Amino acid sequence: MKPLADRIRPERISEVFGQKHILGKNKVLSRMLEYGNVMNMIFYGPPGTGKTTVANIAAKVSDKKFYKLNATNASLADIKNIINDIDRLDSSKGILLYLDEIQNFNKKQQQSLLEFIENGKITLIASTTENPFFYIYNAILSRCSIFQFKPLSNKDIVEGLDRALNILRGDYNEKAISISEGVFELIASLSGGDMRKAIGNLELIVTSYSDLDEIIIDEEVVKNSITEKSVSFNATGDEHYNLLSAFQKSIRGSDPDAAIVYLAMLIKTGDIMSICRRLLVIASEDIGLAYPQAIVIVKACVDSALQIGFPEARIPLSEATLLLATSPKSNTAYMAISKAIKDIESNDIGEIPSYLKDGHYVGSDRLNKVKLYKYPHDYNNSYVEQTYMPSGLKGKKYYNYGNNKMEEATKLYWNKVLGKNI
Structure with missing residues (x-):
């Protein structure tokens, strides 16, 4: 018997849970599928949010020959086999290829599809859990519409669990299956927005207690069966x-x-x-x-x-x-170095003043005019006015005091040293 998550899979757009931002009334993807106008698309989002379901629905409304590959284990040979079918009679209206986990295809594998996407002989629907702009070849991206699938809300998942329970009751028609109040909400909260995970957990619980004459699922049963919340926090991606x-x-x-x-x-x-x-x-x-x-x-x-x-x-x-x-906030250090780096990358910075150059060698005074250097500690407040900026950046200002207690105190100090009015 197929897993419950596959048996409950919606066959029409109106049955898909969540994703109203792309599948709601008059939304572009729902209208496209309603009229069978399937185009090159990339579905991007976490697991269990309906990407494969919508791809299957697209295949049904399309009049193209349907192929499905998972890039995790597919090879270039698999793509070539599909390409070889393009001119067969049963593929005369074109081919619809659903490529799951496309981020696992390398650039060469993705490029092998490009010619046939361009001439319309292959319509590509690809899905990925990763940001497509990081993993998918730009030439493919430019020829596809990108639709983002979001984690399902607990309300969406509860609706799916209710539908799944009706199927399970049919599987165990000789037994009563009772669900305590709040149980579906608990299972949903532990699923991390993943419908497939939630339905799998419900199926696991029912199967685990199928030896009993009556299956009663309460919060204690759920907590004993699901040891921890499903989370999509990964250290990569x-x-x-x-x-x-x-x-x-x-x-x-x-x-x-x-x-x-x-x-x-x-x-x-x-x-x-x-x-x-x-x-x-x-x-x-x-x-x-x-x-x-x-x-x-x-x-x-x-x-x-x-x-x-x-x-x-x-x-x-x-x-x-x-x-x-x-803590009080200031980005003045960040802004100063960012501006300086930008300037030295785009401008002629000119010469460092000769008296700032290294003078620790014999004859340096003849080359660098080191004697012109004024040693600040010989002056009041260890400050004396002289030019430090390279000649090409003279007059440029990179540091501006921030509006906070520490930098305002520093500004006040230097205004006094420099004899400025405040």
Whole structure:
């Protein structure tokens, strides 16, 4: 018998759970499939969100010969076999190829399809759990419409579980299957937005208790059967970088609660090095001179975390995260170096002033005019006015004081030294 998730698979767009942003009424993908106008498409999103289901529906409404490959185990020979069928009588209206997990095809394998996609003899529907802009050849991308599939809501999954239960009751028609209130919601919450996972868990629970005269599924049974929540937090791939990005932006936005949530999600990936690296970057990029000691404390927390290891490493990582999220913010150091690098890459920087050049060799005074150098510590406040900037960048300004207590105090000090009005 087929797995329950395959038996419950919708056969019409109206039966697909979720994805209303692309499959709702008058949405472009639903209209395309309604009228059988199947074009080259890439479906992008996490597992169990309907990508394969929609591809199967597209195959049914199309009048093309349908082939399905999984790039995990398919080869160039498999593609050639499909290409060889193009001019056969039963393929006269073209071929529809569904290529699952296309990110596992290398550039050569993807390019082998390009000619036939261009002349319309092959219509490609590809699916991937990774960002297509990172993994799919640009020439393929430019010829496909990209549709993003999102994790299903608990409400969507509950609807799917209800439909699945009706099928299971048919399988066990001699037995009563009772579901306590709130059980479907619990299974949905443990599925991580993955319909296939949720239905598989329901099937597992029912099968495990099928030796009983009556199958009663309550919250205790679910918790005993599903040992942990299904999570899609991986240490590699697009979602991992999304988590790191959300983590940094929450700290930058001074939201300690959101930052801790993303830290918890990152901890679940087990990738301690990425967390530590990101915390160290944030300390300089987003807090910077507003609280210069932050990087010292974060470095100590990071070193502690690396020495301790998980699970206890979560504690110093939490300390560092909360410190950064609640610290005053300044990106002046980041902006200054970014502007400077941009200028030296695009402008003629000219000569370094001769008196700033190395003078620790015999005869240097004849070449570099070292004697013209004014030693700042010989002057009041260890400051004397002289040109330090290379000749091509003279007058350029890269550092602007930030609007925070620390940098404002520094600005006040230098305004007094320089005799400026404030």
